[in-house]
Amino acid sequence: MxxxxxxxxxxxxxxxxxxxxxxxxxxxxxxESMVIxxxxxxxKTTLxxxxxxxxxxxxxxxxFNGEIVSKPGFIKRGYGRNRLEIGMVFQQLYLWHHLTVLENVSLPLWLRNGKNKRLADEVAKEQLALLGIENKANDYPNQLSGGQRQRVALARALVHSxxxxxxxxxxxxxxxxxARKVIGIVEKITATGTSVILVTHSHLSLASWSYVLFFDGTAWKMSGKKA
Ligand SMILES: Nc1ncnc2c1ncn2[C@@H]1O[C@H](COP(=O)(O)OP(=O)(O)OP(=O)(O)O)[C@@H](O)[C@H]1O
Ligand SMILES: [Mg+2]
Structure with missing residues (x-):
């Protein structure tokens, strides 16, 4: 099956x-990953x-995984053991401007997952290194370029695996x-087994994406490798 x-x-x-x-x-x-x-x-944002x-x-x-997590009048929330981990990055990023890059990525980890601060900092540093911005750890978001800020927001979503x-x-x-560099990073993430759903207007090579879900003016349609 x-x-x-x-x-x-x-x-x-x-x-x-x-x-x-x-x-x-x-x-x-x-x-599998999909572009919208x-x-x-x-x-798109509502979806x-x-x-x-x-x-x-x-x-x-x-x-998700056979379990109904949303239907009218019901959303499954909570922090149970089998909780589905979802990361989301919004266009506006919502970085905390009074916190350093490292704190932006590390804080949600130790607040939410109950990790101690030292351990959370370590995980956050590893993630920043994977995205090539470890040298910015002690800077504030307004000291970064747009692409670097995008990577901080991505790092913050990715630390929760x-x-x-x-x-x-x-x-x-x-x-x-x-934009091409950031999309390249996202396409590498799709290759790690994380399912990515990306809303974009950019043209992408379909190699990293299983499907495109698009609105043709009247209805949502699916195309792609296996559609
Ligand atoms: N909280 C809300 N209350 C009322 N209307 C809303 C709300 N959120 C979205 N809408 C409306 O729903 C429609 C779809 O909005 P949505 O943000 O999902 O579009 P989108 O496809 O992401 O557009 P864009 O490409 O401009 O970001 C719009 O007409 C918007 O005004
Ligand atoms: Mg939108």
């Missing part, structure tokens, strides 16, 4: 009686927020060269 990791079944979402998401369905097996594309306002379990759906359901990484137009404010 196919090992479905994430199953999205006909989810729908309305804001003030306006339908934003209409019966969106797709599924990913473990480690579509015009402004078609619901990611539903997947991140910060927005409730009005219709349908979301199933997410099974699912949701990225919302993270290259929109970057010059094309830096």
């Amino acid at each position: 196919e090992n479905i990791f994430l199953r999205v079944e006909r989810i729908g979402k309305k804001f003030n009686h306006t339908t934003v998401l209409n019966t969106v369905s797709f599924s990913l097996t473990k480690g 594309q579509g015009p402004s306002g078609c619901g 990611l927020r539903c997947l991140a379990l910060v927005e409730e759906v009005d219709q349908g359901r979301i199933i 997410p099974q699912l990484l949701l990225l919302d137009e993270i290259t929109a404010n970057l010059d094309p060269e830096t």
